Amino acid sequence: MKNWIWGIDIGGTNTVCGLVDSKGNINNEFTLKTRDFENAEDLVVRLCSEMKVHSTDFRTVSGIGIGAPNGNYYNGCIEFAPNLKWKGRIPLADMFRKHCGLPVSLTNDANAAALGEKHFGGARALDHFIVITLGTGLGSGFVCNGQVVYGHDGFAGELGHICAFPGGRNCSCGLQGCLEEYVSARGIIRTMKEIIDSQQVVPLPSFAGREFDMLDIQKEAQNGNPAAVHAFEVTGTILGRNLALAATITSPSHIFLFGGIAHAGELLMAPARKAMNEALLPVFRDKITLTQSHLLGRNAAVLGAAALLLNDVKSGKQN
């Protein structure tokens, strides 16, 4: 019986691999430094050899699922990923097939997170939901009619790059006012700095004289510091308004928040829920469950990558 799938999460810093069973348990996890590999194929060769070593019995492995930045499900390539050394279009899935001889599926990290939620998290019974991944940036995976929305080119679900504020903050993508410049780790840090600079609120003693990060703001807010609470209110309100927009298009039953800021829970979600419902048509209002991912704190990227392959095997796209 082929009961195991290797889930691989390729990030700018680390590449994490885990052997996932059908219940979503992760075993035999190992990590490589992505940046140690000058070209992608060297990483693939090393991963394939490590996976053989780390599999109790490689013959019981049914395939490999990969989540990667700018991963394109349709062609199995990483395409022009700004956070990776490897430039251009990298045919990663083909490289894995060549070196392992197993079925391989690849997508971007947010789509993998959505599939992880569907197979192993809070969306098992759901066919219409959104997963928002809040890290350095903001990613999103949309599931409609039980299927991930990839779009015609494999790049659908870029909610982080819809315009939240015309003429707003400069985004690394070249546009202005992108949602992820407001709702992400770097977004809330920038908002916190603006709040401090505006001097309309009390300063934050614990931040004095050093750079602060998202966790510092979260701790301050949890301790009741009004400026930090305000930073979450501002961030949550912007998030909620733009979730309303996405929900007006796809009408999901649930929206799951995953990653860094999602750990702040109601600090972020309460203002987001309020703003979302205020901006929704009456027909959608108070019907959408906005909640933390059920995989929060687990290695959702590895689970999601494994779920991708599992999904493709089930639907006959891999055999």
Add this chain to the structure above:
Amino acid sequence: MKNWIWGIDIGGTNTVCGLVDSKGNINNEFTLKTRDFENAEDLVVRLCSEMKVHSTDFRTVSGIGIGAPNGNYYNGCIEFAPNLKWKGRIPLADMFRKHCGLPVSLTNDANAAALGEKHFGGARALDHFIVITLGTGLGSGFVCNGQVVYGHDGFAGELGHICAFPGGRNCSCGLQGCLEEYVSARGIIRTMKEIIDSQQVVPLPSFAGREFDMLDIQKEAQNGNPAAVHAFEVTGTILGRNLALAATITSPSHIFLFGGIAHAGELLMAPARKAMNEALLPVFRDKITLTQSHLLGRNAAVLGAAALLLNDVKSGKQN
């Protein structure tokens, strides 16, 4: 052989029926006044009797497809439609089944338009596209992975009610700044009035002393009147910016414009295309075809309603 489908388009004023063949030809068309019927079941009884009269052989009819305002695909009901006399939730599909004994499918007019485009129009080979219906308001039908996006409750695709301008024009839905208050027949009329009132442009002699409508603005613009051209530029720019937003979520290959203002063609589409591409991530830019519906000028609502039933029969949802 059951080769025919009755397509029914229920509107606030008229209910139009046509017998549609598999190639999208409409025959034996007839119209009833929707408002003549105090309750929905009276209309259904009359329609069923008329359809029998108007069918050459009723035994060759495979089913009935219905497009209706606030039509919910999942339960076959018209739900709380503001433009119809009949209040509350009307189980229209069930009424038709009872009185005709045929398979029946129902959805809203914009989703029907999207299916019409897929079966009989410009989207036959497409699986990822959007149809925007521009009438008194703005409707939208999203097709992802070859399927209409209905959402968890049947109400997905309400692009007309995303917020184009926070705190903007009051919308009949109770929200402010909804897209359809800017991009629709009534939207462009309002914009034209604002342009005239602002006196930044030359007045429009042909409008003097009377109410003007959307066609008047279109004619003036086609004659080169700069104020009317400007009204289309403003409207197209707002449309384009918000299409970018929708495209960033679902990444369609094509966006089709249908209905009233769509007849203005490049007057509307040129500024829309420009604004859309400016607001898109580089990865999406200049890849989306924004074009008029290929059903423009035909009875797309009747065709779309028939396509709905055809689609359900093909996918085994009706038999």
